[in-house]
Amino acid sequence: MLYLAQVRKNEFLEQYQLRLLARQEADNIWAMIPEEAFILLGKGNTMSEKLLVLVELSPAGDIEKLEEATDWVLNLVQMYLTTGITPDVIQQEVERAEQWRQSLTLQNQDLARRSLELEARREQIQALEESIKRDKNGYKRDDEGC
Structure with a gap:
């Protein structure tokens, strides 16, 4: 070492x-x-x-x-x-990186929330489509019965 x-x-x-x-x-x-x-x-x-x-x-x-x-x-x-890197400059970069990390975390959470909302809407649409199909099939049977 x-x-x-x-x-x-x-x-x-x-x-x-x-x-x-x-x-x-x-x-x-x-x-x-x-x-x-x-x-x-x-x-x-x-x-x-x-x-x-x-x-x-x-x-x-x-x-x-x-x-x-x-x-x-x-x-x-x-x-x-010689390039002017001081402890203050390094601290500012650390703070900037932390803000960037927090921003990315918030964006990731927002994307996850939107993804869940889209999945829920997709499930609602599928349920609605199935309901419409059932209603259509039910009306056809009623029409056939007349």
């Missing part, structure tokens, strides 16, 4: 560690890690403190891949922040 982490120095153990900040849930979907979670890098690893890195962890929690996050962050800035 891929994580965004920050390099920190553990003064007590005199070695560097990674503080996990966020976890990739799916493509372009990340979840913040609210609690403090650390992974020790080992005594031989030295990195700049506060450096942001992307770290791939195995299911057992071992570091499989570690790379600087500078290019990744710059790509995010280029993709999302």
Whole structure:
């Protein structure tokens, strides 16, 4: 699993560690890690403190891949922040999508209601046709009986 982490120095153990900040849930979907979670890098690893890195962890929690996050962050800035996508813009789009969903739901309910009305009218027409046929057949028998 891929994580965004920050390099920190553990003064007590005199070695560097990674503080996990966020976890990739799916493509372009990340979840913040609210609690403090650390992974020790080992005594031989030295990195700049506060450096942001992307770290791939195995299911057992071992570091499989570690790379600087500078290019990744710059790509995010280029993709999302240079086009003016702000949290307000995203919130407006979410609200617009919700209004659209509600409108479609109302339209769907209206179509279902109309469909039921048409079905009821069709049944009334069939019943009326059958009634007319019975009346016609009844008049023919009366005429034959005369």
